[in-house]
Amino acid sequence: MLGEGVSPDYFEPTIFHMIRKLLRRVFKGDSTPATPNSKSDRPAVIPVAKHGITRERISQGARRTCDVLQQAGHKAYVVGGAVRDLIAGIVPKDYDIATDATPNEVHMLFRRSRIIGRRFQIVHVMQGGETLEVSTFRAAHDVDTVKDEHGRVLRDNVFGTQADDAARRDFTVNALYYDPSTETVIDYHHGVADLQQKILRMIGEPTARYREDPVRMLRAVRLSAKLGLTLDPLVSAPIQAMAVLIENVPPARLFDEMLKLLFSGHAVECVKRLRDEGLHHGLLPLLDVILEQPMGEKFVMLSLHSTDARVKAGKTLSPGYLFATLLWHEVLANWEIRKARGESSMPAMFEAMDEVLDLQAEKLAITRRVAGDIKDIWMLQPRFEKRVGKSPFRLLEQPRFRAGYDFLLLRAQSGEIDAELGDWWHTFQFADNDAREAMLVADTDPKKRRRRVRGKKPNGGPSEAATDSPTPRADGEI
Numbered sequence: 001m002l003g004e005g006v007s008p009d010y011f012e013p014t015i016f017h018m019i020r021k022l023l024r025r026v027f028k029g030d031s032t033p034a035t036p037n038s039k040s041d042r043p044a045v046i047p048v049a050k051h052g053i054t055r056e057r058i059s060q061g062a063r064r065t066c067d068v069l070q071q072a073g074h075k076a077y078v079v080g081g082a083v084r085d086l087i088a089g090i091v092p093k094d095y096d097i098a099t100d101a102t103p104n105e106v107h108m109l110f111r112r113s114r115i116i117g118r119r120f121q122i123v124h125v126m127q128g129g130e131t132l133e134v135s136t137f138r139a140a141h142d143v144d145t146v147k148d149e150h151g152r153v154l155r156d157n158v159f160g161t162q163a164d165d166a167a168r169r170d171f172t173v174n175a176l177y178y179d180p181s182t183e184t185v186i187d188y189h190h191g192v193a194d195l196q197q198k199i200l201r202m203i204g205e206p207t208a209r210y211r212e213d214p215v216r217m218l219r220a221v222r223l224s225a226k227l228g229l230t231l232d233p234l235v236s237a238p239i240q241a242m243a244v245l246i247e248n249v250p251p252a253r254l255f256d257e258m259l260k261l262l263f264s265g266h267a268v269e270c271v272k273r274l275r276d277e278g279l280h281h282g283l284l285p286l287l288d289v290i291l292e293q294p295m296g297e298k299f300v301m302l303s304l305h306s307t308d309a310r311v312k313a314g315k316t317l318s319p320g321y322l323f324a325t326l327l328w329h330e331v332l333a334n335w336e337i338r339k340a341r342g343e344s345s346m347p348a349m350f351e352a353m354d355e356v357l358d359l360q361a362e363k364l365a366i367t368r369r370v371a372g373d374i375k376d377i378w379m380l381q382p383r384f385e386k387r388v389g390k391s392p393f394r395l396l397e398q399p400r401f402r403a404g405y406d407f408l409l410l411r412a413q414s415g416e417i418d419a420e421l422g423d424w425w426h427t428f429q430f431a432d433n434d435a436r437e438a439m440l441v442a443d444t445d446p447k448k449r450r451r452r453v454r455g456k457k458p459n460g461g462p463s464e465a466a467t468d469s470p471t472p473r474a475d476g477e478i
Contacts, residue, residue, distance in 0.1 A: 043166070046192060048183040053086045055180050061127030062095035065134065066180050068109055074101040075162065077177035079135075083185060084173045087195055088227055097125075097134040098165060098177060106134050137165035163188060170209060170216050171223065171235075172201045200229040207238045214245035215257050221277060222261045225269040231277075240278035251365035258283065258364060262322055265311035267304040283363065296329040299414035306410070320373025321403050323366065325410060330356045331378060332416075345382065353378055373400070380404030381411075384425060387441040396429060405429070 048054060055063065062078050069076035076099040082092035099106065103121045107113050112126040113134075123134040139160030162177065166188035169175035173195045177186040185192065194201050200223060202209055202216075210216055217239050224231055246254065261270050274280040275291060291297045303325035310317055331352050338348035353375055360366055366374075381404065383395050395401060405425060412422035428439055 043163070043186045043188040044190070044192075046185040046187055051087055051185045051192060053083070053178055053183065053185065055183055057086060058082075058178070058180055059092075059095055059130060061125075061130030061132055062097065063180050064127055065097050065110075065125055065132050069097070069099050069101055069106070069134075070181060072101070072105075072109055074099050074105070076101075077162075077179050077186065079177050080169070080174045083176040083178045084191070084195065084227075086178075087176075087185075087192060090226075095130070095132055097132055098137060098162070099134060100137055100159075100162070102136055102159065106136075137162050138168045139164045140167055162186070167203060169203055170213075170219060172203055173223070173227070173229075175203060195227070195229075198227075198229050199232055200224050200227075200235060201232045202235045206235050207242065210238060210242050210245065214242070214249055215253065217243065217246065217277070217279060218257050218261060218274075221273045221279060222264055222266075222270055225266040225273055226264050236277065243277075243279050243281070246279070246283070247363075251361070251363060254283070255364040255366060259319060262304070262307065263311060263317055263319075265308055267307050268301060271300075271304060293329070295414060295416060299329065299410065299416060300326060302410055302413055318373065318403065320370045321377060321407070323360075323370065324374045324377040324407065327356055327360065327374070328378070328407075328411075330359075349379065349382060373403075376400040377403050377407050381408065384408050384421065387424065387428075387439075389440070392428060392436070392440070 058078060062082070066076040066078065076097055078095055079098040080096050082095045085092045101109070103115045103123050106123040106125070107115055110123075110125045113123050115121060115123050120135070120138070122136075125132045125134050136159050139158040166175040166177070169189075172189040172191035174191070175187070175189045176191050178184070179186065189201075189203050200220060220231060220235055220239070223229065249257075261267070261274075264270060271280070271291075274283070280291065291300065303322065307317065307322055331349075334352035334355055335349050338352060339345060343351070357366065357371055357374070377400060380395070380398065380400060383391065384404070386392070386395075398404070408417075408425065409422045411417045412419045424439070428436055431439065
């Protein structure tokens with residue numbers, strides 16, 4: 001029985017592909033290219049005494065998912081990043097399951113599940129508050145694998161053995177399978193040894209693997225920073241020359257990968273390694289220029305240090321705030337140029353923001369909600385300079401005040417603005433009303449006159465300017 005909303009023609013004719021693959025191996029030999037890391041299809045079976053992952057360290061949802069699949073006669077393992085992190089002493093954020101059951105078979109075993117994906121069909125299994133990603137063992141790429149002109153895999157739903165699946169993984173430290181029923185780790189490519197020796201190796205020939213999926217270059221940087229690994233020279237050597245392939249990655253996928261990198265808890269180290277590997281060019285346009293400017297680099301690094309600290313403290317993170325800091329100096333430079341041309345301050349700010357975000361949209365599919373948060377933070381910055389009349393009181397009531405205030409402090413810490421402004425707002429927001437009134441700065445600008453009561457002179461007579469007095473804007477400024 002198919003799941004709700006899943007049509008029968010959604011599934012690939014996998015039986016046909018498996019038969020065709022078997023015949024090819026029988027009559028032509030195994031077409032799977034040998035990899036430098038593969039000695040045979042016989043993996044190392046590592047006992048719990050050596051890897052230290054007991055069943056109790058696995059999440060309840062992951063244990064139950066594996067148990068249900070195994071009780072139904074299938075193989076099922078916790079796979080990839082969760083196993084890698086547990087061995088490295090890191091608490092996994094989520095758990096992936098690999099099995100020999102097809103997506104349809106998995107879906108039929110779990111009432112709360114759904115099949116997703118087109119390039120790779122997987123099943124999301126909901127266990128309590130957890131969502132487990134369950135994937136079927138994948139076959140090795142062959143001549144029938146659908147790729148684009150650059151070699152990037154576009155569609156591939158051919159299923160294979162566990163050995164095939166391990167060979168399909170990107171790095172050796174990700175090709176680890178943990179069986180909760182026996183508490184053993186299945187290791188086909190010496191990933192446990194590489195993890196212990198602090199080196200990141202590729203499964204297969206790196207150039208070909210990067211062509212299959214250019215995002216692997218970003219993953220290499222993220223994993224090496226997160227785990228403190230050194231890139232194997234074979235992994236590092238092709239990156240700079242092949243970085244241009246990242247332009248072929250769909251913007252939405254690249255945005256997700258950048259969020260993983262920046263919210264890894266090791267963003268500072270990731271950005272440094274991006275620059276070392278020549279990958280910062282084009283990911284965030286002009287980010288390389290910002291990082292070459294002392295004030296811009298200090299501002300960005302302060303933001304990334306703050307983000308890393310929040311990750312380690314388990315605090316919430318805002319993509320909008322982080323991208324607002326990364327792109328602020330581009331907006332600032334654009335804004336200053338427009339004001340120098342004689343454009344009014346606030347319209348110039350709007351134009352500068354739109355131009356910078358439009359440039360980003362060519363590379364990263366920043367969602368509308370995130371773009372809205374970014375603009376809100378940027379638009380508050382000029383308003384912090386207005387410390388007269390009712391404007392400061394209205395600013396305190398803004399929903400994004402706290403994010404804008406934190407952004408202001410970051411600008412002060414980097415030396416972009418005088419620290420006195422940040423100190424003033426710190427005191428103002430926690431003061432009572434009388435103290436706030438006393439803190440207001442006198443308006444000494446001769447162009448801004450206090451609005452008189454319409455139709456009255458100071459002595460009670462009609463005002464000469466009653467008919468042409470400027471009308472106050474919504475924020476209280478004339």
